[in-house]
Amino acid sequence: MDCSGTAPLERIMRPCSVAVVGVSPEPGSIGALVLGNLERWRFAGDVHLVSRTRKDVGGRPCVTSIDELPPGIDVAVLAVPRVAAIDAVAACARRKIGAAFVFAAGFAEVDEAGRADQTKLQDVARQAGVRLLGPNCMGLTNYADGIPLTFEPLERRSFEGRPTVAVITQSGALASIIRNAFFGKGLGLSYVVSSGNEADLTCEDFLAFLLDDAQTRAVALFVEQIRHPRRFLALAERARARRKPIILAHPGRSERARASALTHTGALTGNHAVMTALLHDKAVIVVDTLDELYDVTDILARFEAPTSGAGIITNSGAVKGFVLDFCDEIGLDLAVPAMSTMDALKRALPPFAPIDNPLDVTAQVIKEPAIWTAAVATLLADPGVGSLCLPMVPGAGGQAQAKVDALLPAIRPTQKPTIIAAMGDEFSPPPEFEAFRRNGIPLVRSPERALRALAHTSSYGRALRDMREPVSPALLATPPLPGGAMPEYLAKPYLAQLGIAIPAGALAHSLAQAQEIAARVGYPVALKAQSRAVAHKSDAGGVVLSIASEAALRQAWQQMQDNFINRTMTLDGILVEAMASPGVEMIVGARRDRDWGPVVLAGLGGIWAEALDDVRLMPPGLPKDRIIVEIGRLRGAALLRGSRGKASVDVAAVAEALACIGALMQARTEISEIDINPLVVYAKGAIALDALIVASS
Numbered sequence: 116m117d118c119s120g121t122a123p124l125e126r127i128m129r130p131c132s133v134a135v136v137g138v139s140p141e142p143g144s145i146g147a148l149v150l151g152n153l154e155r156w157r158f159a160g161d162v163h164l165v166s167r168t169r170k171d172v173g174g175r176p177c178v179t180s181i182d183e184l185p186p187g188i189d190v191a192v193l194a195v196p197r198v199a200a201i202d203a204v205a206a207c208a209r210r211k212i213g214a215a216f217v218f219a220a221g222f223a224e225v226d227e228a229g230r231a232d233q234t235k236l237q238d239v240a241r242q243a244g245v246r247l248l249g250p251n252c253m254g255l256t257n258y259a260d261g262i263p264l265t266f267e268p269l270e271r272r273s274f275e276g277r278p279t280v281a282v283i284t285q286s287g288a289l290a291s292i293i294r295n296a297f298f299g300k301g302l303g304l305s306y307v308v309s310s311g312n313e314a315d316l317t318c319e320d321f322l323a324f325l326l327d328d329a330q331t332r333a334v335a336l337f338v339e340q341i342r343h344p345r346r347f348l349a350l351a352e353r354a355r356a357r358r359k360p361i362i363l364a365h366p367g368r369s370e371r372a373r374a375s376a377l378t379h380t381g382a383l384t385g386n387h388a389v390m391t392a393l394l395h396d397k398a399v400i401v402v403d404t405l406d407e408l409y410d411v412t413d414i415l416a417r418f419e420a421p422t423s424g425a426g427i428i429t430n431s432g433a434v435k436g437f438v439l440d441f442c443d444e445i446g447l448d449l450a451v452p453a454m455s456t457m458d459a460l461k462r463a464l465p466p467f468a469p470i471d472n473p474l475d476v477t478a479q480v481i482k483e484p485a486i487w488t489a490a491v492a493t494l495l496a497d498p499g500v501g502s503l504c505l506p507m508v509p510g511a512g513g514q515a516q517a518k519v520d521a522l523l524p525a526i527r528p529t530q531k532p533t534i535i536a537a538m539g540d541e542f543s544p545p546p547e548f549e550a551f552r553r554n555g556i557p558l559v560r561s562p563e564r565a566l567r568a569l570a571h572t573s574s575y576g577r578a579l580r581d582m583r584e585p586v587s588p589a590l591l592a593t594p595p596l597p598g599g600a601m602p603e604y605l606a607k608p609y610l611a612q613l614g615i616a617i618p619a620g621a622l623a624h625s626l627a628q629a630q631e632i633a634a635r636v637g638y639p640v641a642l643k644a645q646s647r648a649v650a651h652k653s654d655a656g657g658v659v660l661s662i663a664s665e666a667a668l669r670q671a672w673q674q675m676q677d678n679f680i681n682r683t684m685t686l687d688g689i690l691v692e693a694m695a696s697p698g699v700e701m702i703v704g705a706r707r708d709r710d711w712g713p714v715v716l717a718g719l720g721g722i723w724a725e726a727l728d729d730v731r732l733m734p735p736g737l738p739k740d741r742i743i744v745e746i747g748r749l750r751g752a753a754l755l756r757g758s759r760g761k762a763s764v765d766v767a768a769v770a771e772a773l774a775c776i777g778a779l780m781q782a783r784t785e786i787s788e789i790d791i792n793p794l795v796v797y798a799k800g801a802i803a804l805d806a807l808i809v810a811s812s
Contacts, residue, residue, distance in 0.1 A: 139169070165181055215246075410567070423500065430507050445567055450497070495529045532569065597810065695804055787810060
């Protein structure tokens, strides 16, 4: 084992000397389990034991305290109770030990007293330069070099010929579960890390190490809090540049899940929707289920990311319609085969077989298994087919083996993601199908799992390709904004300079000015009270719409003056604007998340955005064609495409406005929020009827 590495993470991940503190010969004790792992795996480095009551354990000598250890040991594994952890870490500091692993629970995940103890633990470690893993963790296992620093009993495994992946979790139980799932899929493992409460070392530290690790093909994470979002985004960008997939499961979409995280690892979860949008932009695959975590990692550890739509071949005509519905629901694009591909399939399949994607090879394959071979080889050879899913009825006995024999020669040569879905739930897959796994072909029990996994891998492939729009030099040159909320009469002209249309109008300080503006822009007009002190103009009686004459204007002006005199509020003035014609109302805007940075938002107006939670979050700088795709994923997008005889509206104009807002958020870092509500969209163009910009002081 090479002990030349001196970087802190190198010493932790590949230690050449380990101390087990609190070792005991008692079977099942934490210290005995750690020592048992090191001995079974024949750890090649130095092992030091600390026991207050034993002179030796298993023939190995023990010292009675950490202070008696030789200086400079790489890692001390602390098999001690919570009350002894702080003193043990302080002793590690005195002996200049590189890192301490704290398995003990009862810290920030429990209560405020535990959180205070964790802070003390953290302070002691940081002041002395000792790196800390945990508390409330299960340690780490380095499969690549044979170093099991965990109390879970493990056997060493050989992964020769298998792609190897790494696992990072904050939960010890999930580390074990994910590890075993990957074993079942025939994957190898390079490292498994349980980081626990992350008082010091966090998932970002381990991810940074693994991105540089040549043996790690992909990194699977299950974390309840990303503690350093900006650093995680930077690491994701690095992973994207290196084409090393990061697959992330992160609970916290619901309020109950966020509350649960507090009782588990002491995590304070952030905004899940913002996180998902920004990480997706960096080509991080954020999955919703453990099945997706397993299946996506399995595919991307073995294949290149797809660059085009999926092909689907099945031997059940009934499955075809289901697949079409499901692909539409999950956003999996289906490939359109080339004419030459269609012609080749016509020659290979029976004359009664419909040639399409999904492709039904019909029951004729029972008699002629070679149809499988020809169909798979033909679709995989089409450059427009980026991946392949085979949802199939396995059949019994000889039928299952015939499918294996027909499919393997066609699948093995490809680098395109290919996955077998053996339908039948607990009855499936048959033993013969294990040959697929032995040959590195992912195998799952349902078409839903297979198709969801391909949807994620296809999304990953698109994210690798997508380029960000550069920020306009003109935007970068815009002057800084004053702190606080910029009222509508200032915000709208500011946005208009950047290309967002606004109604004709101006701010009036007197009735005469209001009458002059109304005559210039033309009746009907709207009056809107303008004041930094008024957050909701309508609630304060500060909006009057559809004023059709000078007499009505005079009456509305006086009424608005009375409303605000009674509230002892000072107005900046009253905005007089031409009434806009009806259209489809949307909400567009952006905000700067404290943890994750800027994110852009689009939703339909009325009840859609809030009551139905129908919004799309996007990173700033997204290309306009991608913005249009995201808008089309709104649940109420049918209103934009036209319904009940109404014409479709100009979604491209909405995309232009969102691109402008996103670029402004990138250029002017003092802006914390932009809100246009509503943006009215027409068959041609869109106009901002209300706007608010908030800047930090």
